[in-house]
Amino acid sequence: MTIxxxxxxxxxxxxxxxxxxxxxxxxxxxxxFGLVLSTHIRNKKIYDDLQRIKEKLEIEEQHDFxxxxxxxxxxxxxxxxxxxxxxxINKQIEKELEEYIEINDKERKKEVRTS
Numbered sequence: 001m002t003i004x005x006x007x008x009x010x011x012x013x014x015x016x017x018x019x020x021x022x023x024x025x026x027x028x029x030x031x032x033f034g035l036v037l038s039t040h041i042r043n044k045k046i047y048d049d050l051q052r053i054k055e056k057l058e059i060e061e062q063h064d065f066x067x068x069x070x071x072x073x074x075x076x077x078x079x080x081x082x083x084x085x086x087x088x089i090n091k092q093i094e095k096e097l098e099e100y101i102e103i104n105d106k107e108r109k110k111e112v113r114t115s
Contacts, residue, residue: 002039009035 013031017024054060067075 002042006035 009031013028016027016031020027
């Protein structure tokens with residue numbers, strides 16, 4: 001709906017500038033200013049509503065740069081622990097894949113021999 005209103009406003013401004021001559025430029029600038037101001041007010045209203053919703057739901061924005069040194073160290077330790085666990089899981093997966101490949105190769109060799 002906003003796009004249609006903008007297009008109609010621009011068409012009306014151009015038509016006014018054609019009919020009014022030199023004053024048309026001033027009218028065109030005024031219409032553009034009005035559209036920009038209207039959009040700004042609408043965006044500000046949406047932003048305020050969003051902030052109220054965040055307050056109601058008790059949602060807080062956490063920024064990494066506001067973290068204390070202890071919190072940063074804790075996060076790094078958790079990442080290190082997670083990476084060690086992932087390495088162990090990856091090794092287990094690799095072993096399972098190797099076993100699967102070996103079993104698959106043995107079955108293919110048997111099929112070739114029996115064919």
